[in-house]
Amino acid sequence: MLTSSKTQRLAPVLAASLALLGACQSNPTTQETTATTEAPKADTTAAAPAAKPPLSQPLISNIYTADPSAHLFEGKIYIYPSHDIEAGIPENDKGDHFAMRDYHILSMDSINGKVTDHGVGLDIKDIPWAGRQLWAPDAAFKNGTYYLYFPVKDKQDVFRIGVATSKTPAGPFKAEATPIAGSFSIDPAVFQDTDGNSYMYFGGLWGGQLQRWQKGAYDANAPEKEPSTDVPALNARVGKLSADMKHFDGPVQEIKILDEAGKPLLASDTKRRFFEGGWMHKYQGKYYFSYSTGDTHLLVYATSATPTGPFTYQGVIMQPVQGWTTHHSIIEKDGKWYIFYHDTQLSGKTWLRNIKVTELKRRADGGIETIVP
Template sequence: MRNPLNLKAPAAALAASLALLAACQSTETKQETTATTVPAETSKTDSAAGPKFLSQPLVKDIYTADPSAHVFDGKIYIYPSHDIETGMPENDKGDHFAMNDYHILSMDSVGGPVTDHGVALAVKDIPWAGRQLWAPDAAFKNGTYYLYFPVKDKQDVFRIGVATSKTPAGPFKAEATPIAGSFSIDPAVFTDTDGKSYMYFGGLWGGQLQRWQKGTYDANAPEKEPSGDVPALSARVGQLSADMKHFDGPVQDVKILDEAGKPLLASDTKRRFFEGSWMHKYNGKYYFSYSTGDTHLLVYAVGDKPTGPFTYKGVIMEPVQGWTTHHSIIEVKGKWYIFYHDTQLSGKTWLRNIKVTELKRKADGSIETIVP
């Protein structure tokens, strides 16, 4: 997820983003924990002379990405990454995505004012963490809210941790150790109608998934995934234990098949898994969606069980402005929405902003492609 498209904002937008960045960096040093509310954005365009976008950023005073949205207690809560400017050069390992903490956002309805509840968890509060808090997710069970997060440990290996809170807005307290058997990035937790919960995770290149093919971390493995006509690497899925803090058994590959029932190949870069898993259920079917990474698409596959296998079905969203693309899908009051990000505010791949737009389906349950 590491080479930008070099999409450049107009000069005016860049100037505005620099001013915004200065303000953003100033507020980041304060580590605020109080909630602030910003009005909803209603305009669908920047200006008559500027570029047009499908939707507007949900917040503009900080940079946010990778939005995991949920409805808790009748309110929408969003668990995004918190992008910051570090001055690190871009590389394929994603070192320039050097996030230090999470802010949790909420709103009563899509299109309504957004509340920033401040810092919910920071690297310094995680006993085993080294650096880089990447895309998180959240879940609720047992009267407790769980925040799942990937962060590099002190040996610079990505693991997945869990933190808990009695409120969906946090703050969250991290467990002393990462989840046993976890690795790589982008945890996404889905709880089925039978009460069982599953975690989907994994990401290629900087996400290190390709270094776990022998069951343990291989520091000498290639930086990128296999190529050619070999089966593509895929996400992992594991059922969570009753306490939501462990895996209930071994994790397994998420099998994504083509229309002929064969595994997608590494060379099939517009369909194979790269990162950014999400799961939702619709009319009894399980929709596993994800990013294709270096081809910049959000796509989906459908299965009959939460653990798969899943058959590839199509594109959810065409490429956004910026290199990365990451999403979540939820139902709110009978309508479906996709939360996503682009780089409208900054024009920089590592300084993103989250957005939301309606997700529409055809009569057969297939998802209509969105052009952002």
């Protein structure tokens, strides 16, 4: 969810945005509650050369959305994205301009079907302990209850992860009074294994504050960014969830991501090391942990024989998209695999994004083919 005003790469916007206006009309959205943000408008302030058609079109255009966590619930695809807004805050490496305040929940019957916007599923004002910045969420279902996991800064401006519950996948969700004990940083992703155990993967560098937790507690004086020397990279965290899905069942541990020689990836290896946006899925008995490399703008993956690793780096899932951030989820539907992701086709601004979906293809050995947006 981070951006850098120094490294932002805006791909051609005008041609793609104008082409999109007709395309979005062919994939209409309906909305059960009134949207709280003005509909996106194309950025036409600068001329751009002709661009090739985008890989896919935005799923929804009445609001800006990002960080899509997709799940199959009740026979439908439910998507839990961030809801981007124009907050008027200058860009910085801490991501203060990502000042989101609520979540809209989306659903669709099929990959190419109509998208329904169910309106606000959770608002920051209804989270008792929240301060600001309601970033990328995820969801899960167990024992008749739907769980929405969310990162938000508390009133001391420290990111924690909370949980809210609902009896329906579309919400509304009611937040617990306190964050999950032992949680920190951003980007929760909950994976439910075939043996019934559930795990939460989380963490993000720079504005995600992961680098400030290396001493076991939040260190406000720690550097803003991760180490740049040849030391092992900081990695995502994983915690097994309790039966009630509201607590960690045991200590949180750091994931290990290794190179082909079995050595830890280094902090200087910015095209392979973990940055943010972790996601877990399972294919033919193997665990696939995928994530964003942040300032090098790749989606990559590593595999393991267990859900907690260690994981061995395998390759690139998706080359850089338009905009600075990249964040995804992966699901199987009707025998095919799909990746949900975002870019900035609608706005041309890296903090006003739009979610998309495209097919994920595999080689015969289970490896993932690289996608070029």
